[in-house]
Amino acid sequence: MLKLVAIVAAITGLAMWTFGLAVAGAGLFGGTAISGTDAAPLYMGVSGVSGLCFVVMGLMGMRASNVPxxxxxxxxxxxxxxxxxxxxxxxxxxxxxxxIDAPNAVLLVVGVLEALTILFFARKVKKEHDTWH
Known part of the structure:
Protein backbone atom coordinates (compact mmCIF):
# COMPACT_ATOMS: atom_id res chain seq x y z
CA MET A 1 0.00 0.00 0.00
CA LEU A 2 2.87 2.36 0.79
CA LYS A 3 4.30 1.96 -2.70
CA LEU A 4 0.95 2.57 -4.38
CA VAL A 5 0.24 5.72 -2.39
CA ALA A 6 3.82 6.91 -2.93
CA ILE A 7 3.52 6.54 -6.71
CA VAL A 8 0.28 8.53 -6.69
CA ALA A 9 1.93 11.16 -4.44
CA ALA A 10 4.83 11.58 -6.87
CA ILE A 11 2.40 12.06 -9.76
CA THR A 12 0.38 14.53 -7.69
CA GLY A 13 3.58 16.43 -6.91
CA LEU A 14 4.44 16.73 -10.59
CA ALA A 15 0.91 17.91 -11.37
CA MET A 16 1.01 20.41 -8.50
CA TRP A 17 4.32 21.78 -9.71
CA THR A 18 3.08 22.08 -13.31
CA PHE A 19 -0.28 23.63 -12.47
CA GLY A 20 1.18 26.00 -9.91
CA LEU A 21 3.79 27.39 -12.25
CA ALA A 22 1.38 27.58 -15.20
CA VAL A 23 -1.28 29.41 -13.20
CA ALA A 24 1.17 31.80 -11.59
CA GLY A 25 2.88 32.57 -14.86
CA ALA A 26 -0.02 32.85 -17.27
CA GLY A 27 -3.30 32.40 -15.45
CA LEU A 28 -4.04 29.12 -17.23
CA PHE A 29 -6.54 26.46 -16.18
CA GLY A 30 -9.10 28.95 -14.89
CA GLY A 31 -6.84 30.61 -12.32
CA THR A 32 -6.39 34.32 -11.89
CA ALA A 33 -3.22 35.53 -13.55
CA ILE A 34 -0.98 37.08 -10.96
CA SER A 35 2.08 37.47 -13.16
CA GLY A 36 3.33 41.02 -13.02
CA THR A 37 2.18 41.43 -9.41
CA ASP A 38 4.33 41.37 -6.31
CA ALA A 39 2.89 38.00 -5.30
CA ALA A 40 3.85 36.14 -8.49
CA PRO A 41 7.45 35.18 -7.55
CA LEU A 42 6.40 34.09 -4.07
CA TYR A 43 3.47 32.08 -5.42
CA MET A 44 5.69 30.37 -8.00
CA GLY A 45 8.23 29.60 -5.28
CA VAL A 46 5.61 28.10 -2.97
CA SER A 47 4.14 26.04 -5.83
CA GLY A 48 7.54 24.84 -6.96
CA VAL A 49 8.71 23.88 -3.48
CA SER A 50 5.45 22.16 -2.55
CA GLY A 51 5.40 20.16 -5.79
CA LEU A 52 9.03 19.20 -5.33
CA CYS A 53 8.40 18.14 -1.71
CA PHE A 54 5.55 15.88 -2.79
CA VAL A 55 7.67 14.31 -5.53
CA VAL A 56 10.50 13.64 -3.06
CA MET A 57 7.98 12.28 -0.54
CA GLY A 58 6.67 9.90 -3.19
CA LEU A 59 10.16 8.74 -4.11
CA MET A 60 11.11 8.20 -0.46
CA GLY A 61 7.86 6.30 0.10
CA MET A 62 8.66 4.01 -2.82
CA ARG A 63 12.14 3.46 -1.42
CA ALA A 64 10.78 2.72 2.06
CA SER A 65 8.41 0.13 0.63
CA ASN A 66 11.39 -1.70 -0.90
CA VAL A 67 13.85 -1.15 1.96
CA PRO A 68 11.95 -0.95 5.26
CA ILE A 100 -6.51 30.70 -5.38
CA ASP A 101 -6.49 28.55 -8.50
CA ALA A 102 -8.83 25.59 -8.22
CA PRO A 103 -6.54 22.87 -9.67
CA ASN A 104 -3.66 23.70 -7.35
CA ALA A 105 -5.96 23.94 -4.33
CA VAL A 106 -7.49 20.53 -5.12
CA LEU A 107 -4.04 19.04 -5.65
CA LEU A 108 -2.89 20.52 -2.34
CA VAL A 109 -5.79 18.91 -0.46
CA VAL A 110 -5.17 15.58 -2.21
CA GLY A 111 -1.46 15.93 -1.46
CA VAL A 112 -2.10 16.51 2.23
CA LEU A 113 -4.28 13.40 2.35
CA GLU A 114 -1.53 11.45 0.57
CA ALA A 115 1.09 12.78 3.00
CA LEU A 116 -1.01 11.66 5.95
CA THR A 117 -1.51 8.24 4.33
CA ILE A 118 2.21 7.86 3.60
CA LEU A 119 2.97 8.90 7.16
CA PHE A 120 0.58 6.25 8.47
CA PHE A 121 1.91 3.44 6.28
CA ALA A 122 5.57 4.40 6.71
CA ARG A 123 5.16 4.32 10.48
CA LYS A 124 3.58 0.86 10.20
CA VAL A 125 6.48 -0.32 8.03
CA LYS A 126 8.99 1.13 10.50
CA LYS A 127 7.19 -0.48 13.45
CA GLU A 128 7.10 -3.86 11.71
CA HIS A 129 10.76 -3.58 10.74
CA ASP A 130 11.75 -2.65 14.31
CA THR A 131 9.77 -5.60 15.65
CA TRP A 132 11.63 -8.12 13.50
CA HIS A 133 15.12 -6.61 13.67
Whole structure:
Protein backbone atom coordinates (compact mmCIF):
# COMPACT_ATOMS: atom_id res chain seq x y z
CA MET A 1 0.00 0.00 0.00
CA LEU A 2 2.87 2.36 0.79
CA LYS A 3 4.30 1.96 -2.70
CA LEU A 4 0.95 2.57 -4.38
CA VAL A 5 0.24 5.72 -2.39
CA ALA A 6 3.82 6.91 -2.93
CA ILE A 7 3.52 6.54 -6.71
CA VAL A 8 0.28 8.53 -6.69
CA ALA A 9 1.93 11.16 -4.44
CA ALA A 10 4.83 11.58 -6.87
CA ILE A 11 2.40 12.06 -9.76
CA THR A 12 0.38 14.53 -7.69
CA GLY A 13 3.58 16.43 -6.91
CA LEU A 14 4.44 16.73 -10.59
CA ALA A 15 0.91 17.91 -11.37
CA MET A 16 1.01 20.41 -8.50
CA TRP A 17 4.32 21.78 -9.71
CA THR A 18 3.08 22.08 -13.31
CA PHE A 19 -0.28 23.63 -12.47
CA GLY A 20 1.18 26.00 -9.91
CA LEU A 21 3.79 27.39 -12.25
CA ALA A 22 1.38 27.58 -15.20
CA VAL A 23 -1.28 29.41 -13.20
CA ALA A 24 1.17 31.80 -11.59
CA GLY A 25 2.88 32.57 -14.86
CA ALA A 26 -0.02 32.85 -17.27
CA GLY A 27 -3.30 32.40 -15.45
CA LEU A 28 -4.04 29.12 -17.23
CA PHE A 29 -6.54 26.46 -16.18
CA GLY A 30 -9.10 28.95 -14.89
CA GLY A 31 -6.84 30.61 -12.32
CA THR A 32 -6.39 34.32 -11.89
CA ALA A 33 -3.22 35.53 -13.55
CA ILE A 34 -0.98 37.08 -10.96
CA SER A 35 2.08 37.47 -13.16
CA GLY A 36 3.33 41.02 -13.02
CA THR A 37 2.18 41.43 -9.41
CA ASP A 38 4.33 41.37 -6.31
CA ALA A 39 2.89 38.00 -5.30
CA ALA A 40 3.85 36.14 -8.49
CA PRO A 41 7.45 35.18 -7.55
CA LEU A 42 6.40 34.09 -4.07
CA TYR A 43 3.47 32.08 -5.42
CA MET A 44 5.69 30.37 -8.00
CA GLY A 45 8.23 29.60 -5.28
CA VAL A 46 5.61 28.10 -2.97
CA SER A 47 4.14 26.04 -5.83
CA GLY A 48 7.54 24.84 -6.96
CA VAL A 49 8.71 23.88 -3.48
CA SER A 50 5.45 22.16 -2.55
CA GLY A 51 5.40 20.16 -5.79
CA LEU A 52 9.03 19.20 -5.33
CA CYS A 53 8.40 18.14 -1.71
CA PHE A 54 5.55 15.88 -2.79
CA VAL A 55 7.67 14.31 -5.53
CA VAL A 56 10.50 13.64 -3.06
CA MET A 57 7.98 12.28 -0.54
CA GLY A 58 6.67 9.90 -3.19
CA LEU A 59 10.16 8.74 -4.11
CA MET A 60 11.11 8.20 -0.46
CA GLY A 61 7.86 6.30 0.10
CA MET A 62 8.66 4.01 -2.82
CA ARG A 63 12.14 3.46 -1.42
CA ALA A 64 10.78 2.72 2.06
CA SER A 65 8.41 0.13 0.63
CA ASN A 66 11.39 -1.70 -0.90
CA VAL A 67 13.85 -1.15 1.96
CA PRO A 68 11.95 -0.95 5.26
CA UNK A 69 15.01 0.25 7.16
CA UNK A 70 14.77 3.48 5.13
CA UNK A 71 11.25 4.30 6.30
CA UNK A 72 12.54 7.11 8.53
CA UNK A 73 13.27 9.31 5.52
CA UNK A 74 9.76 8.73 4.26
CA UNK A 75 8.34 9.87 7.60
CA UNK A 76 10.52 12.99 7.61
CA UNK A 77 9.57 13.94 4.05
CA UNK A 78 5.88 13.41 4.85
CA UNK A 79 6.19 15.85 7.75
CA UNK A 80 8.08 18.25 5.45
CA UNK A 81 5.34 18.05 2.84
CA UNK A 82 2.73 18.79 5.48
CA UNK A 83 4.75 21.81 6.62
CA UNK A 84 5.09 23.14 3.07
CA UNK A 85 1.35 22.65 2.58
CA UNK A 86 0.73 24.74 5.68
CA UNK A 87 2.96 27.47 4.21
CA UNK A 88 0.91 27.38 0.98
CA UNK A 89 -2.32 27.78 2.94
CA UNK A 90 -0.78 30.65 4.92
CA UNK A 91 0.26 32.30 1.66
CA UNK A 92 -3.24 31.97 0.25
CA UNK A 93 -4.73 33.38 3.46
CA UNK A 94 -2.27 36.29 3.26
CA UNK A 95 -3.78 37.08 -0.14
CA UNK A 96 -7.28 36.82 1.29
CA UNK A 97 -8.05 33.59 -0.60
CA UNK A 98 -8.88 35.62 -3.74
CA UNK A 99 -6.00 34.42 -5.91
CA ILE A 100 -6.51 30.70 -5.38
CA ASP A 101 -6.49 28.55 -8.50
CA ALA A 102 -8.83 25.59 -8.22
CA PRO A 103 -6.54 22.87 -9.67
CA ASN A 104 -3.66 23.70 -7.35
CA ALA A 105 -5.96 23.94 -4.33
CA VAL A 106 -7.49 20.53 -5.12
CA LEU A 107 -4.04 19.04 -5.65
CA LEU A 108 -2.89 20.52 -2.34
CA VAL A 109 -5.79 18.91 -0.46
CA VAL A 110 -5.17 15.58 -2.21
CA GLY A 111 -1.46 15.93 -1.46
CA VAL A 112 -2.10 16.51 2.23
CA LEU A 113 -4.28 13.40 2.35
CA GLU A 114 -1.53 11.45 0.57
CA ALA A 115 1.09 12.78 3.00
CA LEU A 116 -1.01 11.66 5.95
CA THR A 117 -1.51 8.24 4.33
CA ILE A 118 2.21 7.86 3.60
CA LEU A 119 2.97 8.90 7.16
CA PHE A 120 0.58 6.25 8.47
CA PHE A 121 1.91 3.44 6.28
CA ALA A 122 5.57 4.40 6.71
CA ARG A 123 5.16 4.32 10.48
CA LYS A 124 3.58 0.86 10.20
CA VAL A 125 6.48 -0.32 8.03
CA LYS A 126 8.99 1.13 10.50
CA LYS A 127 7.19 -0.48 13.45
CA GLU A 128 7.10 -3.86 11.71
CA HIS A 129 10.76 -3.58 10.74
CA ASP A 130 11.75 -2.65 14.31
CA THR A 131 9.77 -5.60 15.65
CA TRP A 132 11.63 -8.12 13.50
CA HIS A 133 15.12 -6.61 13.67
Missing amino acids: SRSGTSIVTAFGSLAVSAVAVLFWSWQGFVK
